[in-house]
Amino acid sequence: xxGMPQQPPVRSTPTRPPRxxxxxxxxxxxxxxxxxxxxxxxxxxxxxxxxxxxxxxxxAKLGLAAGLVLAALLVTVxxxxxxxxxxxxxxxxxxxxxxxxxxxxxxxxxxxxxxxxRDDVGARQREALKKHGxxxxxxxxxxxxxxxxxxxxxxxxxxxxxxxxxxxxxxxRETSGFSDTGxxxxxxxQRVINGLWESGAEAVTINGQRLTALSAIRAxxxxxxxxxxxxxxxxxxxxxxxxxxxxxxxxNSGDGQYLQALHKNFGIRTSISAEDEVRxxxxxxxxxxxxxxxxxxxxx
Numbered sequence: 001x002x003g004m005p006q007q008p009p010v011r012s013t014p015t016r017p018p019r020x021x022x023x024x025x026x027x028x029x030x031x032x033x034x035x036x037x038x039x040x041x042x043x044x045x046x047x048x049x050x051x052x053x054x055x056x057x058x059x060a061k062l063g064l065a066a067g068l069v070l071a072a073l074l075v076t077v078x079x080x081x082x083x084x085x086x087x088x089x090x091x092x093x094x095x096x097x098x099x100x101x102x103x104x105x106x107x108x109x110x111x112x113x114x115x116x117x118r119d120d121v122g123a124r125q126r127e128a129l130k131k132h133g134x135x136x137x138x139x140x141x142x143x144x145x146x147x148x149x150x151x152x153x154x155x156x157x158x159x160x161x162x163x164x165x166x167x168x169x170x171x172x173r174e175t176s177g178f179s180d181t182g183x184x185x186x187x188x189x190q191r192v193i194n195g196l197w198e199s200g201a202e203a204v205t206i207n208g209q210r211l212t213a214l215s216a217i218r219a220x221x222x223x224x225x226x227x228x229x230x231x232x233x234x235x236x237x238x239x240x241x242x243x244x245x246x247x248x249x250x251x252n253s254g255d256g257q258y259l260q261a262l263h264k265n266f267g268i269r270t271s272i273s274a275e276d277e278v279r280x281x282x283x284x285x286x287x288x289x290x291x292x293x294x295x296x297x298x299x300x
Contacts, residue, residue: 195255243274
């Protein structure tokens with residue numbers, strides 16, 4: 001019986017499994033051929049000429065041995081010198097640390113002496129004002145920041161936005177030179193303080209630092225400086241005055257509206273509250289620029 005011719009079965013050639021490092025062909029090539037072809041050819045040529053390997057002549061061998069001995073001697077001498085010098089270096093380091101500690105202690109003593117002299121000068125100034133000016137002198141001292149004050153007032157807290165490190169592009173504050181729209185800047189604090197003064201504050205502090213008529217609020221990088229002393233957020237402002245009235249007048253003023261706009265547009269956090277009692281320290285140093293003795297007229 002004739003049938004259809006049967007085709008021989010087709011056998012597929014088994015494929016080899018891929019190498020685990022197939023995706024790192026460049027690294028594999030470098031590992032397999034670590035020596036450059038030019039260097040390999042030169043090494044083979046020297047070997048064929050008999051010029052490679054160890055020197056053949058006795059003088060060359062002696063020279064190589066002498067070089068190795070000299071190198072070993074230099075390494076040994078260097079190690080010995082380093083070992084000898086180690087105690088000296090350690091001693092000098094300890095002496096340097098002792099000098100630093102001594103100078104630091106001396107600087108701290110000088111700072112303490114300066115603080116004592118400053119307090120003494122302030123006490124003498126207050127005594128002179130009280131002696132020659134009476135109640136008016138005490139009022140001048142309070143307004144000038146030379147005296148500690150306490151009484152009713154307000155507490156205002158201003159803090160950076162929570163997303164202060166993620167400023168949006170195209171914001172007005174950023175295009176005006178601000179690198180981060182969520183940070184409180186020196187000009188913001190200037191407007192806040194001026195607004196409190198205009199609203200009836202009698203004395204003001206920022207983070208416990210008393211402000212005077214000569215105080216300056218400036219910026220150094222991202223830090224706010226008050227009289228050249230850096231402050232860190234949150235900025236707590238205390239002001240002595242009629243608490244409820246001072247708070248209302250400030251919130252309704254242009255500077256209070258400016259602070260609310262910062263909160264609404266840039267997320268800067270603010271809070272203000274009337275306080276029954278706030279205490280403000282005296283300014284650390286009040287410089288008397290001009291003084292004139294009082295002239296008392298005698299009675300006839």
